[in-house]
Structure formats: structure tokens, C-alpha cells
Amino acid sequence: MRLLIAEDDTRLLKSLKHIFESNQYMVDAVSNGIDALTYAESEEYDGLIFDIMMPGLDGIDVLKRLRENGVSTPALFLTAKTEIYQRVEGLDAGADDYLPKPFSTPELLARVRAMLRRRDNYAPDLCKFRGLTLNRSTYELQFENEKIALSGREYQIMEMLMERPNFVIPIDDFISHVWGWESDVDVSVIWVHISNIRKKLVSIKAKVEIRFIRGAGYKLEEIQ
Incomplete structure (x- = not known):
């Protein structure tokens, strides 16, 4: 899951970013x-967390403009x-x-x-494809009785693949969703994470593979 946090208190912004990243969220933070x-407006986010009083535009004005432009990403003030x-x-x-300040981390x-969970494209905790299960709560892959944990980046990549099996996902989509649309991450980083996921799929004897389509991207498909 990828979140956008907007908060003009730099100390609180840093703290919020740490809280969510420690809980396996991908975070972009602005002030x-x-x-x-x-x-x-990029619509690359699963959720928005906004302070109301901010310089430039306040949080309510930002959200009004987003809703007027058809952006339906769920938002928390x-x-x-x-x-x-x-x-x-x-x-x-x-x-x-x-959620009024001050608040507790568990409640946040x-x-x-x-x-x-309430968003229009609500995704259940378990994502399944050809006997392979991705647990969104534990960040684990399971095939039959074998389980293996994924890192945060691996989880984000695998979630994208399992939400659209047999569909080619461009490398740029992985970069913008997992690292952020302004990221300058090198494509080789994607290769490394995909390689690690492939090894984990083999280790649990999953009957699916991540296939590279030259000039197009990657797709998840059943092993024939």
C-alpha cells in the first residue's frame, strides 16, 4: 500500500513517515x-493523510479540488x-x-x-492465483503448506503482479507505484527484487513464475 502524507510540522511529518514505513507502507511525504x-493528482496512492492547516492550500481545499477532478483516493484528516x-x-x-491530534499510533x-478497507476497489487480505496466496496482513507468500516472507518492496511488486495475473506490467509502473513517480531509481533495482521473488517462489515450489517480456515488462503466469 502506498500513502501520501501532507503535514507542515516537519517533526511530526518525519515521525508519521517512520511509523508507516515501519508497518510496511510505502510513503511519500510533503509539507x-x-x-x-x-x-x-497522480492517483498513484492507496490512501491520503492530510493536515488541515498547511501553507499554500489547506487540506480541505486540496481534497475539494481532488474530488472535483474525479480523484477518489480515500483520505484521512x-x-x-x-x-x-x-x-x-x-x-x-x-x-x-x-482523527484529531494528539493521537495514539495504534489508533492511527x-x-x-x-x-x-472501505475504498471502492477494496482488496481482501488474501490475494490468490493458481494455488499461490499472498497475505496482505503478514506479507507472506504461501503455496500449499510452504510459506515465505517478503520484504516491503518485494511485497509491493508481488501484489501488483497478483492483482493482474497474465497481464504485462511495464517496468515504469513498478517504479512509479513502489518508489514514487518522481523517483530516479535505476531499472536494475527492479531486476534485483524480481530475482529475489523468483527465488522465493521456487523455494515454496509454487506453480507460477514471473516472466520477462522484452520491451514490455513482467507478468505473472502459471507454469505450463
Whole structure:
């Protein structure tokens, strides 16, 4: 899962980024409303976490513009403002939830998990293809009685492949979804992660493989 966090308190922003990355989320972090709007318009995110009071544009204005432009990515507001009318204003702007500061880390993570479960393209905890199961809660691959854990990047790549089996996914799509649309990560990094996933598939004797299509990308398919 990939999140965009917008918060103008640099210390809190750094803390939030650490919290979510420690829990296997991919995170982009910005500190003003203009950047939040620009990043969120890419629609590369599974969830948005916005502060309301930010320079440039406040969080409510950012979300209003996103919703007007058809961006339906679920959003959670984090703010010190707790008055009822401000909560209503945020929800009316298109937010899915609202969490006032200060908040506990367990509640924040639970709210975000709930928000992501409610999104239109809700994905169940288990993603399956030809007997292979990807557990979105434990980041494990399982085939029959064999299990193996994936790293955060490996999980993100495998999730993309298992959501669209037998479909060729361009390398640029992996880079933008897993590392961010402004990333300058080298393509060789993708090769390394794919190679590691292939070894793990072999180790659990899965009957699927990741096939490279020259000039196109990668796809997950059943071993014939």
C-alpha cells in the first residue's frame, strides 16, 4: 500500500513517515498543500493523510479540488482542530475519516487500515492465483503448506503482479507505484527484487513464475 502524507510540522511529518514505513507502507511525504495536490493528482496512492492547516492550500481545499477532478483516493484528516463544524467541513469535502491530534499510533494505524478497507476497489487480505496466496496482513507468500516472507518492496511488486495475473506490467509502473513517480531509481533495482521473488517462489515450489517480456515488462503466469 502506498500513502501520501501532507503535514507542515516537519517533526511530526518525519515521525508519521517512520511509523508507516515501519508497518510496511510505502510513503511519500510533503509539507504544503500545493505539493499535496500535485502528488495526489497522480492517483498513484492507496490512501491520503492530510493536515488541515498547511501553507499554500489547506487540506480541505486540496481534497475539494481532488474530488472535483474525479480523484477518489480515500483520505484521512489529521488536525488539532476538534470543533464539530470543522469535522463536518472535512467530511463534506470528501474525507473518509477524521482523527484529531494528539493521537495514539495504534489508533492511527487502525483508522488507516479501516479507511483502506472501505475504498471502492477494496482488496481482501488474501490475494490468490493458481494455488499461490499472498497475505496482505503478514506479507507472506504461501503455496500449499510452504510459506515465505517478503520484504516491503518485494511485497509491493508481488501484489501488483497478483492483482493482474497474465497481464504485462511495464517496468515504469513498478517504479512509479513502489518508489514514487518522481523517483530516479535505476531499472536494475527492479531486476534485483524480481530475482529475489523468483527465488522465493521456487523455494515454496509454487506453480507460477514471473516472466520477462522484452520491451514490455513482467507478468505473472502459471507454469505450463
